Amino acid sequence: MLARVANNLFWMGRYIERSEHVARFLRVNYFSSLDAPDELSQSRQFVLRSVMYMAANEIIDSDIALEEEEVLYNVGLNQDTPYSIVNGFVNAHENARSARDLISNELFETINRIKHTIKGYSVEKLVKSQLYDFSIIVSDATSEIKSKIESTLLHDEVYAIIMLGIHIERGLQVARIINSKVSDASTVKNIYGDKVDGNYQWSTLLKCVLSYDMMRRSYKKTPERINTLEFLILNSKCPRSIKDSLNKMNNYICMISKQHEKPVNSAAFLIGKMASEFEYKLIDEIDNNLEECLANLIVKLADIAEKLEEDYFDISHSLEVKKVKA
Amino acid sequence: MKDAINLPLFSSYEFDSRFYDELFSKREDVRSIYTKLFELFGSYSVSEFNRLNIQAKDSFFNSGITFQVYGDNEVNEKIFPFDLFPRIIEHNEWETIETGVLQRSKALNLFLWDVYHDQKIIKQGIVPKELIESSVNFLPEMINLDPPEGIYNHISGTDLIKHSDGNYYVLEDNIRCPSGVSYVIGNRGAVKHALFGVFNQYKAHTIVNYGSKLLETMQSVKPTGVDNPVCVIITPGVYNSAYYEHCFLAKQMGILLVEGRDLFVENDFVYMKTIYGIEKVDVIYRRVDDLFLDPLVFKPDSLLGVLGLFSVYLKGNVALVNAPGTGVADDKAIYTYMPEIIKYYLDEDAILNNVHTYHCSRKNELNYVLENIDKLVIKPVDESGGYGISIGNKLSEAEIEKVKETIKKEPRKYIAQPIMSLSTHPTYIDDSQSFESRHVDLRTFTLLGKDIDFVLKGGLTRVALKKGNLVVNSSQGGGSKDTWVLKK
Numbered sequence: 001m002l003a004r005v006a007n008n009l010f011w012m013g014r015y016i017e018r019s020e021h022v023a024r025f026l027r028v029n030y031f032s033s034l035d036a037p038d039e040l041s042q043s044r045q046f047v048l049r050s051v052m053y054m055a056a057n058e059i060i061d062s063d064i065a066l067e068e069e070e071v072l073y074n075v076g077l078n079q080d081t082p083y084s085i086v087n088g089f090v091n092a093h094e095n096a097r098s099a100r101d102l103i104s105n106e107l108f109e110t111i112n113r114i115k116h117t118i119k120g121y122s123v124e125k126l127v128k129s130q131l132y133d134f135s136i137i138v139s140d141a142t143s144e145i146k147s148k149i150e151s152t153l154l155h156d157e158v159y160a161i162i163m164l165g166i167h168i169e170r171g172l173q174v175a176r177i178i179n180s181k182v183s184d185a186s187t188v189k190n191i192y193g194d195k196v197d198g199n200y201q202w203s204t205l206l207k208c209v210l211s212y213d214m215m216r217r218s219y220k221k222t223p224e225r226i227n228t229l230e231f232l233i234l235n236s237k238c239p240r241s242i243k244d245s246l247n248k249m250n251n252y253i254c255m256i257s258k259q260h261e262k263p264v265n266s267a268a269f270l271i272g273k274m275a276s277e278f279e280y281k282l283i284d285e286i287d288n289n290l291e292e293c294l295a296n297l298i299v300k301l302a303d304i305a306e307k308l309e310e311d312y313f314d315i316s317h318s319l320e321v322k323k324v325k326a
Numbered sequence: 327m328k329d330a331i332n333l334p335l336f337s338s339y340e341f342d343s344r345f346y347d348e349l350f351s352k353r354e355d356v357r358s359i360y361t362k363l364f365e366l367f368g369s370y371s372v373s374e375f376n377r378l379n380i381q382a383k384d385s386f387f388n389s390g391i392t393f394q395v396y397g398d399n400e401v402n403e404k405i406f407p408f409d410l411f412p413r414i415i416e417h418n419e420w421e422t423i424e425t426g427v428l429q430r431s432k433a434l435n436l437f438l439w440d441v442y443h444d445q446k447i448i449k450q451g452i453v454p455k456e457l458i459e460s461s462v463n464f465l466p467e468m469i470n471l472d473p474p475e476g477i478y479n480h481i482s483g484t485d486l487i488k489h490s491d492g493n494y495y496v497l498e499d500n501i502r503c504p505s506g507v508s509y510v511i512g513n514r515g516a517v518k519h520a521l522f523g524v525f526n527q528y529k530a531h532t533i534v535n536y537g538s539k540l541l542e543t544m545q546s547v548k549p550t551g552v553d554n555p556v557c558v559i560i561t562p563g564v565y566n567s568a569y570y571e572h573c574f575l576a577k578q579m580g581i582l583l584v585e586g587r588d589l590f591v592e593n594d595f596v597y598m599k600t601i602y603g604i605e606k607v608d609v610i611y612r613r614v615d616d617l618f619l620d621p622l623v624f625k626p627d628s629l630l631g632v633l634g635l636f637s638v639y640l641k642g643n644v645a646l647v648n649a650p651g652t653g654v655a656d657d658k659a660i661y662t663y664m665p666e667i668i669k670y671y672l673d674e675d676a677i678l679n680n681v682h683t684y685h686c687s688r689k690n691e692l693n694y695v696l697e698n699i700d701k702l703v704i705k706p707v708d709e710s711g712g713y714g715i716s717i718g719n720k721l722s723e724a725e726i727e728k729v730k731e732t733i734k735k736e737p738r739k740y741i742a743q744p745i746m747s748l749s750t751h752p753t754y755i756d757d758s759q760s761f762e763s764r765h766v767d768l769r770t771f772t773l774l775g776k777d778i779d780f781v782l783k784g785g786l787t788r789v790a791l792k793k794g795n796l797v798v799n800s801s802q803g804g805g806s807k808d809t810w811v812l813k814k
Binding site for chain 1: 387388389390564569573576577581582583584585587588598599600601602
């Protein structure tokens with residue numbers, strides 16, 4: 001597979017995963033807030049700030065009042081905002097187009113059709129009445145795309161590169177969502193202390209990561225800070241946990257890497273090392289220093305992405321340093 | 327069939343006896359070969375057919391069989407217009423076409439070898455030397471270069487029309503980067519989905535074997551000493567209007583689609599940059615024009631090609647499909663010599679007719695052209711895609727004067743032909759919600775490889791969608807149709 005095209009497929013996976021998380025975060029936060037237990041969590045400004053932080057990585061100054069329709073438009077359908085959901089699909093489509101010879105017709109046609117649907121979605125409807133409908137369309141669309149990836153592609157390096165993109169992005173998004181909701185929970189706690197239902201923020205966090213039902217079934221407990229964090233970071237049966245993303249990344253990098261030995265500091269080495277670290281981590285160790293731990297996690301995942309670029313997507317060349325296959 | 331023309335979908339059909347109408351032999355008489363098909367189309371109500379038509383268009387759009395149009399602020403995707411009424415070619419008629427286009431492709435290949443080697447045909451005065459030397463598509467870099475297996479035009483696209491006399495004429499040969507074959511296959515798919523029942527009535531030849539034959543052709547011209555050649559297609563990139571076709575062909579063959587930036591030259595070989603390092607490339611089907619192939623030899627500012635590619639080709643370490651420099655032979659001025667070229671190399675008479683052509687480079691012919699522009703089609707010799715064509719009887723007096731001035735400035739650049747009566751075929755027109763007659767041509771696809779002569783049994787029927795228009799090229803707003811070649 002061409003290095004350039006591999007890079008595009010990697011990003012195709014990332015954009016698809018990112019769009020799914022942003023849409024779900026938007027929906028869950030928005031609708032949960034409507035009957036939230038405390039005034040702050042019900043506040044539109046609080047929700048919109050949280051959405052902007054997660055989707056755009058922007059911390060909005062407290063003296064700026066956000067316009068609800070503008071935020072919904074910017075996050076959903078504005079093609080001039082790089083973080084918008086529509087741009088996620090446009091970029092995924094462009095990347096898929098450049099690799100059209102390698103992916104299945106079924107996959108390309110699904111991405112193509114979905115891109116047209118999202119691009120053609122009425123802005124008026126999104127910002128005024130159909131946020132729920134829009135976000136469900138996005139969630140269903142990403143599920144359909146992933147099912148085509150799973151079932152219509154040969155499970156070789158093309159598939160592994162896409163899956164690697166999906167899981168690295170999932171790890172990053174889940175870490176950022178945890179970060180965002182932990183920060184919301186702290187703010188609420190600072191204001192109201194124990195006067196309000198503290199579980200609300202943890203339930204919302206789980207729902208933002210599509211893990212609420214799984215957590216309830218697994219732990220049979222009300223979501224609290226520790227059990228929520230443990231489930232989302234360290235539970236190996238939860239397909240949305242950080243640990244699961246790292247394990248999957250490790251599997252996929254092994255499919256791509258033909259070497260049995262993983263050279264020190266190669267992408268395969270870094271992924272393996274990180275997956276091993278998380279295998280034996282305890283939630284107390286993480287919770288003691290949660291903010292730093294999440295920040296570290298995000299930095300390390302970004303480093304891995306860079307390393308992947310260096311190891312596999314590099315399009316500079318030299319006969320001396322690279323092995324000639326033929 | 328007395329009431330044929332009164333059927334709702336054909337109520338606007340204007341039979342014009344000046345042209346060969348492929349559906350009607352005369353007003354209200356459907357040609358026997360189309361009877362079953364006509365019955366089917368005649369049975370549709372306007373709304374039923376509209377639905378089928380919309381579904382077919384949607385399937386092209388959703389499948390991404392599109393080209394992109396760049397506006398000021400946004401990129402729009404468009405489908406190439408497609409018409410559901412297929413064109414049918416009978417077995418006997420096709421045999422003539424097939425042997426004829428193959429004959430031309432072989433003769434052109436021998437001509438190219440000669441032009442870039444001994445130039446015997448010139449020395450013997452059959453083709454004038456100045457036609458070759460003045461051609462912008464003649465590449466001096468190709469002189470005395472032996473392409474693998476002696477093949478230049480591995481892929482040829484021959485454009486034919488059916489004149490009012492019922493005979494096929496060749497309009498032009500395309501042996502640089504002829505495009506359109508992906509639409510041949512896409513159109514067949516759309517017609518099969520929409521009209522599947524009718525295939526029980528007509529036994530049409532398959533066209534899905536093109537990809538396999540193309541790969542065999544590429545592999546057959548591998549460089550000496552290579553057992554299992556690595557073949558790729560090089561594309562100018564995603565913004566090229568034929569990008570869909572490049573992807574389609576790569577996928578059909580299971581080979582990689584590369585861009586210039588994916589390849590590099592080192593130690594006289596071409597390599598591509600893969601996720602596992604570098605891999606040698608042996609055969610390149612290039613969909614990049616000659617002058618953009620290698621900035622070291624041709625256009626120095628081109629970013630589409632590969633630095634040093636031509637020197638590797640020169641050393642025989644990579645095969646290029648088609649060879650550079652083939653454009654000298656599909657020049658419209660050379661076209662006029664095709665009967666002589668076929669006779670000279672193959673000792674055969676041309677099977678397919680040429681349209682009579684006036685060379686503006688010849689003084690007496692130039693005079694005739696200047697005095698009779700209203701009866702002629704004026705074409706630049708070295709353009710493709712329908713660009714620069716003037717159809718005399720559509721021009722105003724002022725426009726005729728302008729064309730005259732243009733020709734006089736550079737007579738070598740122009741040829742003129744009588745206005746041919748392209749046959750007409752029923753084509754669904756959205757505005758009138760019915761079939762109307764529109765002019766069509768036919769592009770065939772021929773492959774030449776080592777021990778491979780192949781003509782795709784089908785072709786791209788191109789249709790001029792504007793009433794009365796004779797230019798069918800997609801770049802000029804033309805559409806296309808599925809083409810059925812019937813089995814014996």
